[in-house]
Amino acid sequence: MSLEPNTANKTAWGRISRDGLWSNNVVLAQSLALCPLLAVTGTATNGLGMGLATTAVLIASGFLIALIRGWVTPEVRIPIFVLVIAVLVTLVDLGMNAWLHDLHKMLGLFIPLIVTNCAILGRAESFASRNGAGASAFDGLMMGLGFTLALVLLGAVREIIGSGTLFANASLLLGEGMAFLEMTLIPDYRGFLLAILPPGGFIALGFILAGKRLIDTRLAEARQRRESTAGAGALAGS
Amino acid sequence: MSLLAVLNQRQSIAYQATLLGGFTLLAAALLVIGDLTTRDTIALRKAEDLKASLSQVLPPALHDNNLLADPLTLPDADGAPVLVYRARRGLEVTGVAYRVSGPGYSGTIELILGVDPQGRVLGARVLSHTETPGLGDKIELAKDDWILAFDGLSLGDPPPERCAVKKDGGDFDQFSGATITPRAVVGALKRGLEFFQRHQVALTAPAAVSVASDPVRSPE
Numbered sequence: 001m002s003l004e005p006n007t008a009n010k011t012a013w014g015r016i017s018r019d020g021l022w023s024n025n026v027v028l029a030q031s032l033a034l035c036p037l038l039a040v041t042g043t044a045t046n047g048l049g050m051g052l053a054t055t056a057v058l059i060a061s062g063f064l065i066a067l068i069r070g071w072v073t074p075e076v077r078i079p080i081f082v083l084v085i086a087v088l089v090t091l092v093d094l095g096m097n098a099w100l101h102d103l104h105k106m107l108g109l110f111i112p113l114i115v116t117n118c119a120i121l122g123r124a125e126s127f128a129s130r131n132g133a134g135a136s137a138f139d140g141l142m143m144g145l146g147f148t149l150a151l152v153l154l155g156a157v158r159e160i161i162g163s164g165t166l167f168a169n170a171s172l173l174l175g176e177g178m179a180f181l182e183m184t185l186i187p188d189y190r191g192f193l194l195a196i197l198p199p200g201g202f203i204a205l206g207f208i209l210a211g212k213r214l215i216d217t218r219l220a221e222a223r224q225r226r227e228s229t230a231g232a233g234a235l236a237g238s
Numbered sequence: 239m240s241l242l243a244v245l246n247q248r249q250s251i252a253y254q255a256t257l258l259g260g261f262t263l264l265a266a267a268l269l270v271i272g273d274l275t276t277r278d279t280i281a282l283r284k285a286e287d288l289k290a291s292l293s294q295v296l297p298p299a300l301h302d303n304n305l306l307a308d309p310l311t312l313p314d315a316d317g318a319p320v321l322v323y324r325a326r327r328g329l330e331v332t333g334v335a336y337r338v339s340g341p342g343y344s345g346t347i348e349l350i351l352g353v354d355p356q357g358r359v360l361g362a363r364v365l366s367h368t369e370t371p372g373l374g375d376k377i378e379l380a381k382d383d384w385i386l387a388f389d390g391l392s393l394g395d396p397p398p399e400r401c402a403v404k405k406d407g408g409d410f411d412q413f414s415g416a417t418i419t420p421r422a423v424v425g426a427l428k429r430g431l432e433f434f435q436r437h438q439v440a441l442t443a444p445a446a447v448s449v450a451s452d453p454v455r456s457p458e
Contacts, residue, residue, distance in 0.1 A: 076254045083265050087265045091272045094272050097283070101280075101287075105287075
């Protein structure tokens with residue numbers, strides 16, 4: 001089977017990437033999946049693990065749902081999508097328990113919650129049920145990476161402020177080779193409890209959302225200015 | 239032929255039902271395959287976890303048997319079964335370990351407690367808890383060595399009325415900002431030692447005797 005989507009062209013791939021990573025980011029733009037987001041982002045490592053597990057489910061669910069979209073009628077599409085997602089999450093849960101056991105001990109409680117992550121059903125409904133398998137898997141990858149990015153960012157902020165470390169226990173997730181990632185940024189830090197508890201998560205998320213809005217506004221202003229000077233130049237030339 | 243015709247009508251109930259049923263069957267099959275593939279590995283990982291936590295409270299120098307091989311099941315004060323792992327050197331029991339638990343500030347605190355044949359604490363470790371990070375989590379050895387204060391103590395030492403946190407007139411430190419958590423741990427360990435006292439004969443019986451007189455055995 002060809003990986004190219006039905007409507008394949010270069011700009012489609014680019015638009016999917018931009019949507020997933022930034023302009024339609026699951027957390028930063030759609031404000032979805034906040035439950036797992038706030039629950040696991042006490043440390044950057046946990047955020048990374050949760051993000052990668054969700055990405056795996058997003059890619060597989062996008063791919064499978066795009067494959068079966070020809071057979072599924074609109075009347076029963078939701079139960080079938082939920083079934084597909086639930087099976088994938090269970091398989092990821094079993095696989096992590098078997099082969100990434102230490103990480104599973106930390107994230108175990110939250111893996112089944114991926115089922116309730118509305119972003120996955122959302123992508124199945126709004127993208128995978130209307131596009132080819134390749135494009136849907138790619139969309140899942142980009143949406144998942146965008147989600148991972150938000151999780152790691154929030155986890156890093158909370159971990160630095162809350163416990164003064166960064167990527168603690170990263171070697172459990174990525175293997176001993178990545179132990180150099182584990183950093184103690186503030187030695188002998190007493191910790192700041194609020195940042196680790198859920199309210200700290202909400203506060204940090206608020207700042208990150210505000211930061212994204214700020215960047216978007218700046219970009220839009222710059223574009224507008226460019227267009228208006230270009231327009232003025234064209235007017236003067238005529 | 240007529241069945242196929244019905245199924246080809248995508249709006250029909252039969253098509254929808256077949257579709258849903260088919261996907262459900264497929265999903266069930268996938269889950270079975272996944273379970274069969276991972277079951278042995280998961281059991282192995284869980285046994286490794288148990289062995290690792292047991293070795294913290296039953297030092298390897300103390301025993302030459304496989305700790306997981308021959309657990310004993312005894313009833314606790316409420317009649318619930320407690321799985322006891324025994325360390326032996328030769329036939330002699332040199333220590334026992336079992337889970338104890340207590341209600342913490344936000345959920346149950348699970349501990350594993352190792353006791354020597356005289357009823358002294360060999361070691362206690364927290365297996366799982368949901369206490370407040372930064373306050374109550376000092377019961378973990380990774381965060382604080384508070385839990386080591388129990389090593390070597392027994393039911394008579396300290397005397398029962400002093401077996402409590404300092405705030406309750408006892409001997410054990412509480413943490414600033416968290417009294418309920420250490421109180422729960424002290425209570426759980428005390429109940430654990432009382433359990434040992436109740437079953438001391440059965441727990442410390444040499445291997446040959448206990449195998450013969452022990453009707454309740456775990457399948458492991």
